[in-house]
Amino acid sequence: MNRKLVVLASLLLLAGCGADEQAPAEQPKGSAxxxxxxxxxxxxxxxxxxxxxxxxxxxxxxxxxxxxxxxxQAVPQYRMKDDFSIQNIENPDEKVVLLTIDDAPDKYALEMANTLKDLNVKAIFFVNGHFIDTPEEGEVLKQIHQMGFSIGNHTYNHKTLKELTEEQQRKEIIDLNDRIEELTGERPQFFRAPFGMNTDYSKKLAAEEKMLLMNWTYGYDWEKNYQSKDALADIMVNTPLLRNGANLLMHDREWTSAALRDIVIGLEEKGYMIADPALIETPANQKTAAQ
Missing domain, CATH: 1.20.5 (Single alpha-helices involved in coiled-coils or other helix-helix interfaces)
Structure with a gap:
């Protein structure tokens, strides 16, 4: 009986030793x-x-x-140069022109928008506030915007800014931005002063509103000799002022609306692409361009 106990104790001791040998040695605290x-x-x-x-x-x-x-939102493809022409950022030699239409939406802007849409090209419609005072006029602007056209600020009453006080200039510009936003849900990204005559204060307001200050490189439809469809189409396409990046100024006028299709087709036949204004770099989208 005592011998069995001794054997059992020896077996337990050996088992314990085997377990200790298989277990990893514990590292001393603070060791390397x-x-x-x-x-x-x-x-x-x-x-x-x-x-x-x-x-x-x-x-x-x-x-x-x-x-x-x-x-x-799209990354801008074009930027405006100091002479108000536009340029492809990555391909400066691209033959491109910009179409702009002032004094909208008077009587022919919607018709002009339909013509451009049918031709699958874009333009900026520069708006006067006194043409969108009534609900019916506001609906016309909404339609033009919903067709995908950029809406620009051309002041509320088309007055010469240099003859106005700063407070009057503010109302002409900011009140119109507010009205356009009310109708379209977006504030304009482009500003064009009446007659192209800015003041230091109007430039400051445009910068505060993150609008690109814009004039033009050529236009003719206010001149008596070009107030007919054929005459206007011919000069707009064949003028010596047509060049890469040209910024074309037109107006909401009967003869301009009549000539618009021929103008676009003539420009395209000469190898010019019509730029989408939504792809022009403005203060409002420069952050997007940087990214």
Whole structure:
């Protein structure tokens, strides 16, 4: 009986020794091995955190890009030069022109918008506030905007800004922006002063409102000799002033509306592309361009 107990005790002792040999030796506190393990764990955690932050940043950027795309925002392709012509940012030699229509929407703006839409080209309609005072007039502007055309500010009453006080200039510009936003949901990104005559104050207001200050390179439809369809179409296409980047000024007029189709076709036959104003760099979309 005593012999059995001795054997059993010996077997238990051997089993315990075997378990101790298989178990990893515990590292002393503060040892180099422990420090190495800690550093390795810290680097692993840091790398995981960095990867997580990068993934979150990329995901946020992707969502922001998708949001801009869904909102109809596009990276600008054109910029305006000091002479008010436009230029393709990546391809300066591209033959391109910009169409602009002032004093809208009087009597022919909607007809002109339909002509341009049928030709699949875009333009800026520069609006006077006194043409959108009534609900019916406002509906015309809404239709033009819903057709995809850019709406510009041409002041409320088309008065010479240099003859107005700063407060009067503010009302002419800001009140119109407010009215356009009320009708379309968007504030204009382009400003053109009546007769192309700006003041230091109007330039300041345009900058505050993030509007691109715009004049033109040529136009003819206010001259008596060109107040007919054929005469106007001919001069707009064959003028020596036509060049790469030209900024064409037209107005909401009967003869201009009649000539518009021939003007667009004539320009395209000469190899000019009609620029989409939504792709012009403005103070409002420069952040998008930088990204």
């Amino acid at each position: 091995a422990e420090e190495q393990n800690d550093n390795k764990q810290h680097e692993t955690e840091k790398e995981a955190s960095s990867n997580t932050e990068q993934a979150e940043t990329e995901a946020a950027a992707g969502l922001e890009g998708e949001a801009k795309e869904e909102a109809g």
